Amino acid sequence: MGLQDYAYIFIRHWRSLLLGLLAGLLVGVGASIWLGYLPRYAATATIAVGGDVATVDQNTSYINLADEFASTYADLATRAPVLDAVIAELGLDTSPASLKNAISTSIVQDTHLIEITVSHSDPRLAADIANGIARQLATLPTLRVRNFVVPVEAAAVPTQLDPTWLLLTLIVGALGVLLVGGVIFLREFMRDAVYSGASLEREAGMPVLVEIHTPKQGWRRATPGQPWRTQEVGAWWALAQHCRRQLEANGVSANGVPHTIAVAAPDENDASAVVAANLAAGWAERGERVVLLNTDARSHLNEWFGIEADAEETHQLRLHPTSVPNLHTAVWDDTTSLDEVLHALREHADVVILASPSLLHSPVSVETVRHAHGALLAVTSGTSRLSATIEARDVLDLLDIDCWGAVVARA
Template identity: 25%
Template sequence: MELRDYLHILRKNWLVIVALTLVGIGAAAAYSLTRTPLYESQSSVFVSTQTSTGSVSELTQGSNFSLDRVPTYVLVATSPLVLDPVIDQLGLDTTATELAESISVSSPLSSAIINISVEDSDPQLAADIANATASQLADAVEEIETTSGAATSPVKLTVIRAGIPGTAPVSPNVPLNLVVGALFGIVLGVAVAILRTVLDTKIRSPRDVTALTERPIIGVIPFDPKATERPLILDADPHGARAESFRALRTNLQFIEFDGGQTFVVTSSIPSEGKSTTAVNLAIALADAGKRVALIDTDLRKPKVAEYLGIEGAVGLTDVLIGRVKVQDVMGPWGRRPLYVLPAGKVPPNPSELLGSSQMKALLEEFGKSFDVVLCDAPPLLPVTDAAVLSKLTAGAIIVAATGKTSTGQLAGALDALDTVGSKVAGLVMTMAPTRGPDSYLYGYGYGYGGYGQDSK
């Protein structure tokens, strides 16, 4: 993915990221509030070596000896030899091992100073433990370093800084915890956003289509929440963005040249992707441009063309194919345009056989000679084979894919169904594309698209 893809993911999932960030901050705040405040106190001792003459060489040797011994004394500071007397002195109800967990002993590099830090919920007790540990460490070192026969130890530990009670707790560090919680929430939110995008198989942009197939996208129809109430958008709102998108589809379709002429099947992968409204409005747009158009409702299972155009559909294509009526008796003009409509008629028991029959082939050939463009509104490709059978008799298929509804697998299945029968794909039309929101994309029509919604069949 490119940088703009990640920016799009962040924009689309900003609510998730913000929510998880707040959760992270809340968890950090809850953790901080439930922790017992700890106060720190620190005492320091200086390690020196006593000499007899005070000469430079002895002082140098003593200094080197002290530096060599400091790491050892750091370890001795948390040993029972030091901490058991501290416990007895302060009357603590603990063990040397438990007490050592609250004591931190360190020494700066190449330094003869040992720092003893103690953390405790009682600031005064922390100071008392730090001071007692420093004092007992000095006694323990003197005992260890005093050799047999010697009166005193050559090493002396001097307390140079006594521990004092802390005025503010050092733990929990509320600001730091909140920052860590916020960062964790942001990272988790971004990870969830990316995971959602990776697992999302819905078609949401032209890039999803172009990644799946090389067939051209010849139209993008924006989402209309009132599509079921006004399927004929070119009549209901002729100057709107959705009407203009059908005109753009018309223009693109006119540039497509096939050996079989301008006879197309309009279909989709699954139901409710807007293929019938696309077929009807495209037919109207072509007729508005002066084209002589034949619109045939070849969806012999759930016909919609007659309903959308407000015409009688009881008798139609089915009756023509079985020879009950002549085509001129049931096919007539619609409106004041050169648009002629042949409704589906009664639903037959054998739609696929009728659509693949020689009568249907002869009818389409006749229409191809009499009309500039022939559009056949066919059923979806995945549930039934009608559209695939019919597409063999036409120049190509126009596949409608609903943005945010159709999955890449469903569209791939529809394309495979056409490839199996050797049919051509004239192009793809993306429907239900939102004009606002993070999934909106400019596509050259002056409106945004990319999301999802509901459309008519």
């Protein structure tokens, strides 16, 4: 698959990916609450290790000693003797082990400064605990140096939540998207689907004549009174001209019947009906008389054009006018010979567009395309399988029907 195919899959399944993100965010918030990260405030107190160097005659050995002891005091900040003293001083109802989980220390790079950070659901208590630890470290028995540990900056009462919960939530949300996305892409990869005209040309070597959007897609609303009409009107005119040139280039002789073009799909979907209806309309708008002959009883063509079957006239071919000049529709069932129908239409049409059912799932489709002078394959991106599309083209080759190319409909 190419980059365009991945982009199409992403756009096609954006709702599922969004749900995965929302689910991940909800799980992240729940985990933050369960782990105690939300609501939680962080307060930081800073101490300096090294003492009052003025009292030691600028002896560099004490400075080196401070470097060595900085990590020791950072570790002492979470030890039981210090925490017991803080608990007793503040009257906390907790144990040193529980309090230790809320404390983190770090040495500021290239300094003797130690930052003591305390996270707690009560912002004032977080600041009191951080300052209490700093005081306890400053009063510990140390070397023969006055004020070896000096509080530098007292912890202020925090007003904003500790961002740890947000980081955890975002990580879990991203994991949710990755999980859902992985399932989607794995499923799409195993489905062997056609995603775009470029992928069909690349994988099957089949020319793609037009890429269109079906009328059902999002903001591309159907034309009032013409629910089958797509927005690519100019593309259909161009496709009709292309088909006419193919007929002329191949020297196709009508032999007493109108020029007949079959539109078939490799699978069961509405793509062939949409393509057939729009191609017929585009051809009729060029000034030729066109009959859209529906051979698929399960398609929506009859509904789209307002054709109601009459029980007494089921076996009689009737032409139904449409809102498009020069375009009529008709319904064919297999009780009447298609040869007879096409000969009967020679006085009413220059071109007949056959809307065929699935080429691989209906014997009627084989009978339909057998009478065509050329054929188009209607492929639905994301639904039609690549292997089925190639097989449908091979069926047309076996029937000695010239397949002019494919029309890819984005559903």
